[in-house]
Amino acid sequence: MLSIPAQPSLELHQKRPKSPDPLNLLTSLKQLIHHPRTWLLMAILSLQVILLFTLTTRSFSSRQDLSPPYTPLSGSTTPQPESECSSGRVFVYDLPKSLNHEILQNCDNLNPWSSRCDALANDGFGQPATGIAGVVPESLAPAWYWTDQFVSEVIFHNRIMHHKCRVHDPENATAFYIPFYVGLAVGKYLWSNSSTAQDRDFHCETMLSWLQTQPYYKRSDGWDHFLTMGRITWDFRRSRDPDWGSSCIYKPGMRNITRLLIERNPWDYFDVGVPYPTGFHPRTDADVTDWQSFVRSRNRSKLFCFAGAKRSLIRNDFRGLLLSQCQSEPESCRVVDCGGSRCSNGTSLILETFLDSDFCLQPRGDSFTRRSIFDCMVAGSIPVFFWRRTAYFQYEWFLPGEPESYSVFIDRNAVKNGTASIKNVLAGYSREEVRKMREKVIDYVPNFLYAKPQEGLETVKDAFDIALERVLRRFKEHGDWGFKWQ
Numbered sequence: 369m370l371s372i373p374a375q376p377s378l379e380l381h382q383k384r385p386k387s388p389d390p391l392n393l394l395t396s397l398k399q400l401i402h403h404p405r406t407w408l409l410m411a412i413l414s415l416q417v418i419l420l421f422t423l424t425t426r427s428f429s430s431r432q433d434l435s436p437p438y439t440p441l442s443g444s445t446t447p448q449p450e451s452e453c454s455s456g457r458v459f460v461y462d463l464p465k466s467l468n469h470e471i472l473q474n475c476d477n478l479n480p481w482s483s484r485c486d487a488l489a490n491d492g493f494g495q496p497a498t499g500i501a502g503v504v505p506e507s508l509a510p511a512w513y514w515t516d517q518f519v520s521e522v523i524f525h526n527r528i529m530h531h532k533c534r535v536h537d538p539e540n541a542t543a544f545y546i547p548f549y550v551g552l553a554v555g556k557y558l559w560s561n562s563s564t565a566q567d568r569d570f571h572c573e574t575m576l577s578w579l580q581t582q583p584y585y586k587r588s589d590g591w592d593h594f595l596t597m598g599r600i601t602w603d604f605r606r607s608r609d610p611d612w613g614s615s616c617i618y619k620p621g622m623r624n625i626t627r628l629l630i631e632r633n634p635w636d637y638f639d640v641g642v643p644y645p646t647g648f649h650p651r652t653d654a655d656v657t658d659w660q661s662f663v664r665s666r667n668r669s670k671l672f673c674f675a676g677a678k679r680s681l682i683r684n685d686f687r688g689l690l691l692s693q694c695q696s697e698p699e700s701c702r703v704v705d706c707g708g709s710r711c712s713n714g715t716s717l718i719l720e721t722f723l724d725s726d727f728c729l730q731p732r733g734d735s736f737t738r739r740s741i742f743d744c745m746v747a748g749s750i751p752v753f754f755w756r757r758t759a760y761f762q763y764e765w766f767l768p769g770e771p772e773s774y775s776v777f778i779d780r781n782a783v784k785n786g787t788a789s790i791k792n793v794l795a796g797y798s799r800e801e802v803r804k805m806r807e808k809v810i811d812y813v814p815n816f817l818y819a820k821p822q823e824g825l826e827t828v829k830d831a832f833d834i835a836l837e838r839v840l841r842r843f844k845e846h847g848d849w850g851f852k853w854q
Contacts, residue, residue, distance in 0.1 A: 453533035455840035456542025460528055461582070463547055467575050468525065471549045478556050487514075488552075491822070492522030493649050500716045503723070505662055508648075511655050511820065515645045517739040520630060521549045521598040523645060523818050527832045530822040533840070538584050543843050544593045546625070548575050551598030554614045558603065565609035572604075572616035580621050590624035592843045600631035600735045601639050626842065628835055631737040634761040640839070641762035643831045644739040646746050647719070649820040653828045656817070660810050663748030666723055672752065672794050673725035675704035675711060675718050675740060676733075686754065686780060687731050693783075693790060694729070700791050722747035726802055727776065727794050732758055742816045745774075750805045752794070754780035765838050766815040766831060774808040 471478070475485040487494050490513065497512035504512060525547040528534060535541055553571035557563035579585050585593060597604060597616075606615040616622060617636075625638060632639035650656045678688035694701040704711065704721050711718055718740070722728055728744035729752050736757040744751050753759055753775055760771050768774050776797075782788035797805075819830045829837075 455837055456844055457533045457535045457540055458528065458531065458543045458545055458836070458840065459535055459538045459541035459584075460545045460547060461579075463575065464578060467553075467571060468547050468549045471552050471571075472522065478552055480556075480559055487516040488519060488522060491526045492519040493820070494519070497647060497716070500719070503716045503720055505658065508655060508659055508662070511650050512647050513649060515647045515649070517630070517644050518551055518555065518598050519645055520628070520642065521551055521596045524596040524628065524832060526822055527818075527824065528836065531836065532823070541584075542592065543840055544584055546575070546579065546593060546595035548595050549598070550575070550595070550604070550614075550616060554603065554616070555599065558613065565606070565615070568606070568614040569616065569619070572614055572619055576619055576621040588624075590621065591846055593624075594626035594628065594839050596628045596642075598630070600737065601627070601629050601633045601636070602631070602735060605633070626839060628839075631735055632762055634757060640765070640835070642835050643763060643766055643816045644737075644742050645818055646739070646742050646816065648746055649818055650825065650828075651820045653826045656814055656825070656828050660813055663723065663813075664807070664810055666748060668724055668726050670702040670725045671700040671791065672727035672729060673702040673704070673721045673749070674729040675706060675721055676731070677706040677711075684784070686784070689784065690729050690731055690790075697791055700795075718743055719747060722749045725749050726806070727752050729790070730758060731755070731780070737762055745809050746813055746816055748806055748810050748813075750775060750802070750809055752776045752778060752790070754778055754783070765834055766812070768808055768812060774805055774812065
């Protein structure tokens with residue numbers, strides 16, 4: 369997908385809970401530190417932080433492409449030499465089909481407004497992109513799809529079933545993958561006025577009931593298990609029945625399972641942020657290098673751009689402020705007002721805008737992150753952040769370690785009170801500084817992509833490869849250190 373699909377505002381139905389703001393957390397800590405009875409608690413919390421830091425450093429005709437991804441191809445998982453799988457090997461559970469295959473086959477009923485079958489076709493990549501002639505090189509057009517942002521469960525399942533380090537004997541496994549389509553399952557109920565907490569928890573509870581009977585889960589209590597949850601973490605962290613989302617992450621049995629999400633809770637060790645799927649799915653290594661050459665040589669006529677919609681029901685809406693500022697600087701800023709359906713699937717407008725701009729403004733979305741971050745960087749545009757949690761605390765496995773090498777951070781409060789001008793800040797970078805930042809972004813483009821071949825690319829590692837490698841390394845370190853809590 370080249371742009372973010374339009375959906376009815378959440379405020380019209382259930383309101384998603386706000387995730388905690390780091391500033392509020394700091395304020396609370398300052399108040400606590402002066403209370404004499406809190407010193408013991410703070411010492412215990414500090415010890416826990418040190419321990420965690422130690423760990424982290426060590427079908428129907430219209431559905432012809434919705435075939436079960438877990439049907440192995442002949443010879444697709446031939447055992448590889450130890451050097452090919454030095455971090456370990458992965459076993460994929462054969463879950464009850466009601467937890468993945470049947471959810472996929474019921475794609476007509478996964479959304480209260482329309483069918484999701486087109487979005488889930490072609491192994492989760494969606495329909496081939498049309499209308500992009502002249503926007504991308506002709507040779508690369510077949511690698512573009514109208515990919516939905518919530519399909520990572522399907523993409524990861526397809527890829528892991530054909531991975532060279534997948535094993536069929538669980539005794540030979542370092543890691544155990546749970547191919548559960550929890551995001552697709554709960555998405556059916558999120559905007560329904562009639563859904564209950566039990567509806568939103570049903571599939572998760574079913575999965576955990578099954579998983580807790582498995583001997584390899586019992587052996588490790590979940591420490592060497594992982595799954596993909598194809599939505600943001602807050603969609604699975606319901607604290608009270610009337611609130612938004614599922615309570616899946618809080619369920620007994622989920623605590624020690626590593627979770628791959630498009631937005632993580634930065635304070636939860638078991639949440640791992642992975643890139644949102646974008647529309648570019650290279651077929652070969654050459655597709656990647658050709659695309660990098662294309663965006664590197666692109667003539668960009670605008671200093672910066674913003675693509676997004678106002679949130680009129682939000683007080684002091686920052687996105688609305690950026691929209692108006694960009695509209696007032698037409699010589700410097702290209703704006704795409706995504707109100708209505710201008711940015712829905714089936715348009716190349718967003719991609720054209722990012723390709724035409726040196727910088728792209730990336731405020732928080734409905735949550736701290738947004739798919740647009742990766743659409744922007746795939747196009748070779750330099751992201752401008754206003755919340756550190758939008759990227760820096762989210763995607764450490766995939767982004768450079770030095771934020772200033774590939775992005776710009778501007779204090780949103782300075783923008784709000786008028787003491788900082790976005791245009792002046794960005795215009796202050798020399799052409800050489802812009803070139804170096806863009807080059808860093810382009811170097812990291814493969815990290816943001818999900819390749820088309822189920823076996824992956826020839827030598828280039830994409831987002832899936834990086835995620836699996838780091839998960840296997842994490843589990844190996846768990847064993848090396850022998851540190852686990854019960």
